[in-house]
Amino acid sequence: MPEPRRFVYNLVDLLTNNSTMSAITAEAPAETSHQHHDDHQEVGFVKKYLWTYDHKMIALQYLWTALAFLFIGGALAMGVRWQLGFPGVPIPFIGNLLPSTVAVDGSIIPGGYNMLVTMHATVMVFFVVMPLLIGTFGNYLIPLQIGAGDMAFPLLNEVSYWLYVLSGFILLAAFFVPGGAPGTGWTGYAPLSSVAAYNGTPIGQSLWGVALFVNGLSSIAGATNYITTVVNMRAPGMSMFRMPLPVWSLFITAILLLTAVPVLSAAAAMLFADLNFGTSFFSPAGGGQPLLWQHLFWFFGHPEVYIMILPAMGLTSEILATFSRKPIFGYKAMVYAMIAIGFLGYIVWGHHMFVSGMNLTLSAAFSVSTMIIAVPSAIKTFNWMGTVWRGSIEFTTPMCFALAFVSMFVIGGLSGIFMASTPVDLFVHHTYFIVAHFHYVLFGGSIFSIYGAIYFWFPKMFGKMLNETLGKVHFFATLIFFNLTFFPMHNLGLGGMMRRIADPTVYDHLRQLQPLNVLCTIGAIGLGFSTFLFIWNVVISLRNGKKAPENPWLSNTLEWTIPSPPGHGNFPKTPTVYHGPYEYSVPGIEKDYLPQNEPAPDSARLESH
Amino acid sequence: MSSAALTHDSHDHPSAPPAVAKFGMIMFLISEGMLFAGLLGGYFVLRWAEVGFPWQAGHAWPRGEGVPLLPVFLTSINTVFLLASSFTFHFAEVAVAKRKSGLTWLFVTILLGSLFVGIQCYEWWHLHHEGLWFNTGGVYGSSFFLITGFHGLHVAIGVLLILWCFLRQLFTKCFTPEHHPALANVALYWHFVDVVWLFVLTLLYYV
Numbered sequence: 001m002p003e004p005r006r007f008v009y010n011l012v013d014l015l016t017n018n019s020t021m022s023a024i025t026a027e028a029p030a031e032t033s034h035q036h037h038d039d040h041q042e043v044g045f046v047k048k049y050l051w052t053y054d055h056k057m058i059a060l061q062y063l064w065t066a067l068a069f070l071f072i073g074g075a076l077a078m079g080v081r082w083q084l085g086f087p088g089v090p091i092p093f094i095g096n097l098l099p100s101t102v103a104v105d106g107s108i109i110p111g112g113y114n115m116l117v118t119m120h121a122t123v124m125v126f127f128v129v130m131p132l133l134i135g136t137f138g139n140y141l142i143p144l145q146i147g148a149g150d151m152a153f154p155l156l157n158e159v160s161y162w163l164y165v166l167s168g169f170i171l172l173a174a175f176f177v178p179g180g181a182p183g184t185g186w187t188g189y190a191p192l193s194s195v196a197a198y199n200g201t202p203i204g205q206s207l208w209g210v211a212l213f214v215n216g217l218s219s220i221a222g223a224t225n226y227i228t229t230v231v232n233m234r235a236p237g238m239s240m241f242r243m244p245l246p247v248w249s250l251f252i253t254a255i256l257l258l259t260a261v262p263v264l265s266a267a268a269a270m271l272f273a274d275l276n277f278g279t280s281f282f283s284p285a286g287g288g289q290p291l292l293w294q295h296l297f298w299f300f301g302h303p304e305v306y307i308m309i310l311p312a313m314g315l316t317s318e319i320l321a322t323f324s325r326k327p328i329f330g331y332k333a334m335v336y337a338m339i340a341i342g343f344l345g346y347i348v349w350g351h352h353m354f355v356s357g358m359n360l361t362l363s364a365a366f367s368v369s370t371m372i373i374a375v376p377s378a379i380k381t382f383n384w385m386g387t388v389w390r391g392s393i394e395f396t397t398p399m400c401f402a403l404a405f406v407s408m409f410v411i412g413g414l415s416g417i418f419m420a421s422t423p424v425d426l427f428v429h430h431t432y433f434i435v436a437h438f439h440y441v442l443f444g445g446s447i448f449s450i451y452g453a454i455y456f457w458f459p460k461m462f463g464k465m466l467n468e469t470l471g472k473v474h475f476f477a478t479l480i481f482f483n484l485t486f487f488p489m490h491n492l493g494l495g496g497m498m499r500r501i502a503d504p505t506v507y508d509h510l511r512q513l514q515p516l517n518v519l520c521t522i523g524a525i526g527l528g529f530s531t532f533l534f535i536w537n538v539v540i541s542l543r544n545g546k547k548a549p550e551n552p553w554l555s556n557t558l559e560w561t562i563p564s565p566p567g568h569g570n571f572p573k574t575p576t577v578y579h580g581p582y583e584y585s586v587p588g589i590e591k592d593y594l595p596q597n598e599p600a601p602d603s604a605r606l607e608s609h
Numbered sequence: 610m611s612s613a614a615l616t617h618d619s620h621d622h623p624s625a626p627p628a629v630a631k632f633g634m635i636m637f638l639i640s641e642g643m644l645f646a647g648l649l650g651g652y653f654v655l656r657w658a659e660v661g662f663p664w665q666a667g668h669a670w671p672r673g674e675g676v677p678l679l680p681v682f683l684t685s686i687n688t689v690f691l692l693a694s695s696f697t698f699h700f701a702e703v704a705v706a707k708r709k710s711g712l713t714w715l716f717v718t719i720l721l722g723s724l725f726v727g728i729q730c731y732e733w734w735h736l737h738h739e740g741l742w743f744n745t746g747g748v749y750g751s752s753f754f755l756i757t758g759f760h761g762l763h764v765a766i767g768v769l770l771i772l773w774c775f776l777r778q779l780f781t782k783c784f785t786p787e788h789h790p791a792l793a794n795v796a797l798y799w800h801f802v803d804v805v806w807l808f809v810l811t812l813l814y815y816v
Contacts, residue, residue, distance in 0.1 A: 152625045152629050152630075152633055153625055153630075153633055156633075220637070220640045223636070223640070224633050224636045224637045224640065225633070227633075227636050228625075228629060228632050228633040228636060231632065232625075232628070232629045232632055233629070258636060258639060258640045258643075259639065259640065259643050260643075261640070262640050262641065262643040262644035262646075262647060263643055263644070263646070263647040265644055265647070266644050266645075266647030266648045266651065267647065267651075269648070269755065269759070270648075270651060270755065273743060273751065273755050274751075277743035277744060277754075278743055278744025279743045279744060279750070279751030279754075279755060280744075280747050280748060280751050281651065281655070281748070281751055281752075281755075285747075286746075286747030286748060286751065287655060287659045287672075287747040287748040287749075288655055288747070288748055288751070289654075289655060289658060292651055292654060292655060295654075296647060296651060299647075
């Protein structure tokens with residue numbers, strides 16, 4: 001099999017000196033150097049858990065921190081749902097503990113409701129979904145799946161994690177400053193966000209801007225690292241088109257992060273200056289324009305949508321192929337579809353602004369470009385179905401989550417087409433229909449895939465299997481309560497319920513819909529409690545779980561060829577890759593999988609080259 | 610491919626091979642470019658909406674009487690210093706490649722960079738004295754101070770990085786013709802900051 005030569009390899013060969021070249025051919029020195037690693041593994045608590053350069057530990061740092069934020073964001077959502085289901089009723093147990101900017105006598109006040117919504121969304125987007133998908137699985141899987149020993153810049157990697165933690169503290173501090181947390185929504189539209197007299201929370205809003213800026217630095221550091229690692233540090237034989245789909249998706253995501261996030265940083269800097277230095281970027285009095293914020297925010301915000309779904313797609317693809325025991329249907333089409341989604345993501349931001357009074361010709365153009373995204377999305381969906389079709393499906397917990405991801409993503413995708421069409425969007429844009437739509441994509445999509453991926457890679461991460469029965473209970477509870485929470489929101493939205501209202505019962509036309517709101521709230525409480533099943537599963541599996549073998553799912557990618565959890569430096573010797581990652585049930589081979597570092601016998605008919 | 614990068618123990622060798630480090634620096638600079646594109650793009654759109662393009666009739670920027678004008682001549686001189694510093698940095702690299710220390714050229718670069726920052730500070734002080742500040746002069750003042758502030762911060766960080774290179778070379782002589790990744794990456798950053806300045810200069814001062 002010809003080994004594809006790549007420009008970058010040649011470049012690196014040219015520019016590095018011969019001593020590193022020789023290491024690739026002579027494998028004995030590499031092995032001795034691994035022994036040497038093991039001797040040095042005894043490091044202190046701080047060096048092991050807090051300031052580590054090991055990408056696997058950094059991934060786990062992200063995992064635990066983001067799960068903590070998941071509970072904070074979830075608690076904020078509970079507050080939101082409680083107020084919408086039972087407006088004005090004091091929150092049981094904890095109502096009196098809340099700061100006076102949020103609740104008085106245990107009942108949420110309207111301004112406090114806005115703070116809960118804003119902080120819920122900001123926490124979930126920047127501190128839960130992104131760190132879990134990109135921070136955790138990006139860090140864990142990229143080096144392992146491409147056969148590298150670590151990230152290209154381990155120090156930068158750790159700095160990126162601590163910047164994320166710092167930005168989290170800055171954001172949460174907003175609850176405790178005079179005026180309280182920002183209440184302008186995660187989109188922070190100007191002039192509400194940029195004029196202290198309008199929002200009443202200039203300090204909280206400024207902290208929000210600073211938090212997003214610092215979080216942006218963390219994202220940029222991470223993205224720089226991921227792109228560099230994927231391009232430069234793949235094991236011999238691991239050509240771009242032999243990379244597993246999670247790596248592809250994270251690579252494209254990193255490119256989106258690198259180019260979209262700094263624009264949000266620029267906007268946040270302008271917002272901060274407007275609030276604190278009296279500049280007039282978003283103030284018409286000084287020649288500024290509130291609409292500029294929307295353009296800058298959504299220029300970042302729409303790629304951000306794909307930043308949060310592309311890695312989920314990649315992780316899901318891996319799980320679907322493994323448990324269908326079949327190759328991914330149309331591997332290259334999957335890659336090209338992701339590239340297309342990434343590119344199109346940059347030219348559709350206007351569809352968030354149809355109701356801003358923009359030029360109708362322009363909104364028609366944005367409408368068309370948005371609908372074009374349905375094409376690559378449909379390619380991916382049909383390819384997932386093609387992958388599962390007539391496979392020997394094993395309904396493990398990760399597989400259940402992956403299948404649910406596809407289903408929920410399709411519902412969220414279909415409701416998205418409504419919003420892509422300007423005339424329809426004008427009616428549903430400010431309603432709960434949109435809330436239903438993006439929760440189907442973000443929770444039903446991203447979070448389901450994150451759960452699936454945690455069940456799938458937990459054995460590799462911790463060397464223990466998660467409990468399968470508890471996993472199934474967790475899955476069905478999540479699926480049922482998720483739909484109970486968010487499906488009725490379609491009806492609420494089409495029934496006319498506006499977004500960002502603290503008390504639906506004050507509107508005549510919404511009073512008849514209140515039972516649906518109560519249903520959503522009951523679903524949300526169930527969804528909240530179902531998360532404890534997951535945590536319980538994690539805790540008991542870490543303590544008494546079945547010991548995980550090297551390759552519990554009989555999967556093909558490189559991380560399953562080394563012990564669970566992998567040692568420092570990952571690979572005892574640099575692996576050589578002989579074919580693509582999805583060679584399941586290959587005709588001519590006895591076992592139904594073929595790890596990437598195992599050469600295929602001549603009789604085998606491979607999918608990939 | 611460098612397999613030192615593949616199996617390296619990151620506690621022992623926390624640095625990537627030079628070509629990889631350079632690639633990473635270029636990625637980071639693309640991101641920085643988007644930051645300035647966001648800032649300059651915002652300014653461009655606001656100004657265009659307010660007064661139109663420079664070649665259109667009735668175009669006047671800044672709008673209104675008595676708004677202090679930017680010191681274009683002084684800044685043009687200052688630009689020469691900054692551009693020259695890119696050349697001197699390059700000469701430092703060439704010197705290192707010829708097995709010399711390059712310390713003199715690095716020192717000159719630090720001087721030129723500091724001079725640029727100093728003159729920019731004077732300019733801020735001067736305009737503040739004349740009555741132009743973040744909160745006066747509308748978009749004109751807001752954009753000028755925020756964008757030159759961001760750029761000035763980048764130049765100042767660049768000067769500190771060059772100073773770091775200078776001190777390392779002075780005390781450890783660590784840059785060899787074969788291996789000087791830190792110097793090469795700081796140079797990339799410095800040239801980038803220089804190029805961004807040309808955009809800032811054109812959009813804020815000249816048109």
